[in-house]
Amino acid sequence: MQVIIPLLEGGIIMEKLFSFFLSKFLYKKVRNEDGECIGKLWDMYVTTEDGLPRIIGYQIKKNGEFINCEFKNINFYKENEKAIIKIHGEREIILQKYSYLLSKHLLDRQIVDINGKKLVRVNDLRIAEIAGEYRVIAVDSGALSLGRRLGAEKIVEYFFKFTKKKLEDTLIVWDNVESLEMVNNNLRLSVPYKKLSKLHPADLADILEDMDINYRKRVFESLDENLAADTLEEIDAEIQADLLENISESKRDEVLDNMPNDEIADMLEEVDEETAERILLSMEKEDADEVRNLMQYEDETVGSVMNTDFISLNINITAQETIELLREMNPDDEVSHYIYIVDEEERIKGVLSLKDIVVAKPEANLRDIMNEDIVCIKHKDSVHEAIELSTKYNFLSLPVVDEEEKLCGIIIMNDIIEEIFIPMWRRRFRKIV
């Protein structure tokens, strides 16, 4: 990457650098053709409009005053480890359109490392010349860059040598970076948090948990409602409550619209009463009533864990009609293992697996092909019974019925693991080492 052009000037060899760390040159003297110091390099303006952040201007501090110049005719040299900045003819400009200042808005801030799926701090920035333009190509978040900033690079190197640890390459390529800082409304990044939306909701949830509340709120509100809903389900209960209480009402309604009612009920149990009541009032009455019912179940009963979005179809339709209905509903993966068959009074009559439907003759009636030998569980039974039953019969999910034998939900093994076993397991094996 680094091309070296020796430049002989007064008998001293200076290397022109085409790739360097920002911290090597920040706050260093800027000299003109005659070698006079015209101030110190204070900051650089970049634009993120076309790919990697492109440097379009630099800021010089001279006698306590700031001068903004166009990023032209400026060269960076190294002379025996000493950094030298030379310009020939600075042109003062007023920057109309830029995304942010490198030192002020990016250095020392938190960013998301998309590849490593975590929050890191910007210790340094790698800048390189690409096709005649200087661009930020990578972010450094490692210990070595911290040492460099503190002027103690050597000490950190020795320390790593001493402890025989390998100095890991901590450069994060800009493509894998998502900047969190939106400077102010005028300088907003063109598309906020675009890269984050490519992450898996579970990874995104981990990152959000690490963020401070303001970032978290802004990032969350920028996600589209489907992703926001999926992510919210994965977030820690305490932080879920926090987000629900703090995001805008319109966003909250959108997100809740996209969430299954049982998840909403779980979340509302964590938030304070006033907010829960407000949220319930803003929901459609039918959904709100269902959520209220779910919230009344005691802990560790089947009702408190069950999922109320499930597939139940009338006993009198055909396999062909079933497939068409499924196509229309496009249900979530976790509820599509079994199709439950009910009569006019919503009483459970039979069950079919997705496979049964697919292999059945199109004109066959569900009544004739369904499996009538159903194992179901009462909504007020304990989840432990549900676990016993599903493991005994190897079911991925079980139908839940109320006192009148009406199908009121299904209980999914994965939910049991998530809500019962994981918390228990975490309490017991709080892992260290």
Add this chain to the structure above:
Amino acid sequence: MKGKKNLLLMMGIIGPGIITANAGNDAGGITTYSVVGAHYGYSMLWGMLIIGVGLAVIQEMNARMAVVTGKGLSDLIRERFGVRWAFFAMLVLLIANLGVCIGDFAGIAASLELFNISKYFSIPVITLLIWVLLTKGDYSKAEKVFFVLTLAFISYFITAILVKPDWGHVITSIVRPQAKFDAGYFLVLIGMVGTTITPYMQFYLQSSIVDKGISIKEYAYEKLDVYIGTAFAIITALFITICTAETLFKAGINITYAQDAALALKPLAGNNSFILLAVGLFGASLLACCVIPLSTAYAVCEAFGFESGVDNKIKEAPVFFGIFLLMLIISAVVILVPNISLIKIILFTQQLAGILCPIVLIFMVKLVNDEEVMGAHTNTSLQNFIAKGTIILIVILTCIVLASNFIS
């Protein structure tokens, strides 16, 4: 109904301020306030009032920064002042906190010595206990147990009323400044500042409010929480001083050992007074010995972007656990030095914290007045006057102490 809801909301928010203020009444606090009363009677109460006002304003600044920015103090220092200043601030914090931690280890040793348990036995065991508790155990439960132990300090409130002090005299002492011009007086005064406005408290308070995720709408409650906490901290200090002033000062006894400090509770508990002191001191010191290394490790990792949190494995967050362990070990080793005076160590570490405290406060004042950070929520001129006044007062006190050391 509306009132009840507000009360519930308030109960949810109130907490960080009161807990932080209570954490200030650790070994350093109890010992310093005891010495204030025992050696100088009521003559330092005026300082307590000024420190109290300063503390209220400073803690409120922390709370406001937490609510407005959603960021911890070391986070803000790093982002606004860059990596070098952050390094400097963290170094100061590390030294001050290590001092306070050593002081609290001394508190553990002193409290157990009252039960005739040798420090050579108690300190290694307790060090191991803290490490295991925070890495493998259920810390939040243990925290509650320690907290209950500190309730033994309520005995100071009862004793203060039992000894029937001349309340008129107490009040005039609070409002009328007076000073003895000897180096010891100012040194103790600095210690009092250090133990009341401890640097670590500012970091701890701000982080715990951030963690609670309190929004600006609910800020009024948080403000109340901070003010109640401060008032409680100062009243506790006042009552400890009254107890020791009425007993030890009148009898002319200086505090050199923890037994001496226990005499202040004699009017209440007679010859068993040492049990009250020992139990309270043990709980408070143990609490502080967990909280201080933990909050230091959090603050440093926050500033430099290292992985942090007790839920991590040690390999995942080596710096975090490293700082924590190092502070525990250094503190334990210092206390195990033979023939070291525990009371002197406690007092000295508080004075060190007092001297270092303005550095943290200067960062805070600059941050809280920065419109890019705080928007419309910068300090009012009265808040600035009090905050800056507190800083200047501490610096002057430090200068007096240093100067008098050179002269004598």
